[in-house]
Amino acid sequence: MNLNxxxxxxxxxxEEELKKYFPEELYPEVLANSIRYSLLDxxxxxxxxxxxxxxxxxxxxxxxVLPFACAIEMIHTYTLIHxxxxxxxxxxxxxxxxxxxxxxxxxxxxxAGDALLTEAFRIMSEESLAKGIEPKKALKAIYEIAFRCGIxxxxxxxxxxxxxxxxxxxxxxxxxxxxxxxxALILASIRVGAILSRTTSKDIDRLTNYGKKIGLAxxxxxxILDIESSFEKLGKKTxxxxxxxxNTYPSVIGLRESKELLNDLTExxxxxxxxxxxxxxxxxxxxxxxxxxxx
Amino acid sequence: MNLNxxxxxxxxxxEEELKKYFPEELYPEVLANSIRYSLLDxxxxxxxxxxxxxxxxxxxxxxxVLPFACAIEMIHTYTLIHxxxxxxxxxxxxxxxxxxxxxxxxxxxxxAGDALLTEAFRIMSEESLAKGIEPKKALKAIYEIAFRCGIxxxxxxxxxxxxxxxxxxxxxxxxxxxxxxxxALILASIRVGAILSRTTSKDIDRLTNYGKKIGLAxxxxxxILDIESSFEKLGKKTxxxxxxxxNTYPSVIGLRESKELLNDLTExxxxxxxxxxxxxxxxxxxxxxxxxxxx
Numbered sequence: 001m002n003l004n005x006x007x008x009x010x011x012x013x014x015e016e017e018l019k020k021y022f023p024e025e026l027y028p029e030v031l032a033n034s035i036r037y038s039l040l041d042x043x044x045x046x047x048x049x050x051x052x053x054x055x056x057x058x059x060x061x062x063x064x065v066l067p068f069a070c071a072i073e074m075i076h077t078y079t080l081i082h083x084x085x086x087x088x089x090x091x092x093x094x095x096x097x098x099x100x101x102x103x104x105x106x107x108x109x110x111x112a113g114d115a116l117l118t119e120a121f122r123i124m125s126e127e128s129l130a131k132g133i134e135p136k137k138a139l140k141a142i143y144e145i146a147f148r149c150g151i152x153x154x155x156x157x158x159x160x161x162x163x164x165x166x167x168x169x170x171x172x173x174x175x176x177x178x179x180x181x182x183x184a185l186i187l188a189s190i191r192v193g194a195i196l197s198r199t200t201s202k203d204i205d206r207l208t209n210y211g212k213k214i215g216l217a218x219x220x221x222x223x224i225l226d227i228e229s230s231f232e233k234l235g236k237k238t239x240x241x242x243x244x245x246x247n248t249y250p251s252v253i254g255l256r257e258s259k260e261l262l263n264d265l266t267e268x269x270x271x272x273x274x275x276x277x278x279x280x281x282x283x284x285x286x287x288x289x290x291x292x293x294x295x
Numbered sequence: 296m297n298l299n300x301x302x303x304x305x306x307x308x309x310e311e312e313l314k315k316y317f318p319e320e321l322y323p324e325v326l327a328n329s330i331r332y333s334l335l336d337x338x339x340x341x342x343x344x345x346x347x348x349x350x351x352x353x354x355x356x357x358x359x360v361l362p363f364a365c366a367i368e369m370i371h372t373y374t375l376i377h378x379x380x381x382x383x384x385x386x387x388x389x390x391x392x393x394x395x396x397x398x399x400x401x402x403x404x405x406x407a408g409d410a411l412l413t414e415a416f417r418i419m420s421e422e423s424l425a426k427g428i429e430p431k432k433a434l435k436a437i438y439e440i441a442f443r444c445g446i447x448x449x450x451x452x453x454x455x456x457x458x459x460x461x462x463x464x465x466x467x468x469x470x471x472x473x474x475x476x477x478x479a480l481i482l483a484s485i486r487v488g489a490i491l492s493r494t495t496s497k498d499i500d501r502l503t504n505y506g507k508k509i510g511l512a513x514x515x516x517x518x519i520l521d522i523e524s525s526f527e528k529l530g531k532k533t534x535x536x537x538x539x540x541x542n543t544y545p546s547v548i549g550l551r552e553s554k555e556l557l558n559d560l561t562e563x564x565x566x567x568x569x570x571x572x573x574x575x576x577x578x579x580x581x582x583x584x585x586x587x588x589x590x
Binding site for chain 1: 321322323325326327330373377380382383400401402403405406408409410412413414416417420421423424430431433434435437438441442444445446447450451453454455457458
């Protein structure tokens, strides 16, 4: 299948399911509205689609992985809401519209993030029990996500990002920030798809390698887009990294070197899954799509 | 065993375990320090001790429930850190010392809360796998906690609490706030102890009933202490509810009626577990201790 068509159809599957989890009648209303505002506003759905793409590689039925794919997108959305807060990155726009706290206020935005993170674990455990997903595999997938989103993952990366602003940092620190702040959840998406499938430890190793490469590539591309793209294309303010004196790959190793690294990482990612040949075509094209994206 | 001695010994077990989860060498350092500052600062440890007390009632070994008891205390601590933020209740003191954000700043406080919530789920899933806890029971316990901490639980209650400030609300709303904001996690503690034990559905019903009563009683006592106690006893500013025009049981039904209700709920809680006779002495004494506490 053509990647664009694949992305579109999988995005629809994920968004339909997310809508079901957050119906109109949910109470308290303001909390539900705030969550829906950020969760159901489009976005590329990179992470949940990656879960589905890995499931496809191993012929795993979607009902097994869909709750986990949705949970990961909910966690991703919580990190965006909290990152945008005045106390953090203080961003006014995201995906072309006002950030959550600009509409609902800081308190509700904090709580919407807390709720999304909590409900992600509710959905994973509840749906695993309801759908008869092998409980041990479900626990492993829950662990995978929690581990990569906590102190040794997303939150740790975000902390280092914030305390490194306005400071010169070395290559090791910028790599730590990128692999944790952004890479960890992308890696978790890929690994969860593999953990919930009939896979060997070699399969997991290959996919882990692929996930690490595209995870880092993804954030480097984000850094590049912050310099080279526009508000119209990106839906948020560009040049924000330089303004906030954020450390990025371009600021640490330069723009040209960052683009070379992006290319190398994409090639490495494709190599990591070459074992599967044509069966992994979607994942291969996905790596290229992430490298060439405009937003 | 005498309740005071029981509380002291169980508190020690929980605190030893919490310390192990957050060792000195954890990275990033500022995040680990911020977490330890709030998590390892004493507190009554009501929730994890309740988990252990229910486990004791059913002769369940501690290693089965301890990770869940710790996870619940971590979640409780995250809610305190986020509630104290300037965007929320804007409190400067908690347990006799500065609140987390007053020491570490708002950004790190938000992230410390996020990390505690995430790591709670990491520990529950990781320890269940490592200790061979029956995976299905572990999933049920994880679901129980996530469900009672999310939109239909703690976060929902906190949202209603915040949007009800400065507004006259009815009895149903104040009950909603109290049973969700505070009651839900206390109920989860008791139910998780029962879910992880060899229990029948009748056992679960009895404990659920007990948990609902002491959960509501706990928050009513908090409201009363905010009026009748002092900074020295409570470790935080008193009279804060009136100042913030918070809706509380005393403000809605009066102080005398609140005390009567507190007594009734405590009696109901004790009745709910009368089936177990002397075996449930600790839980019975616990209900009385919560009613008579000075902080």
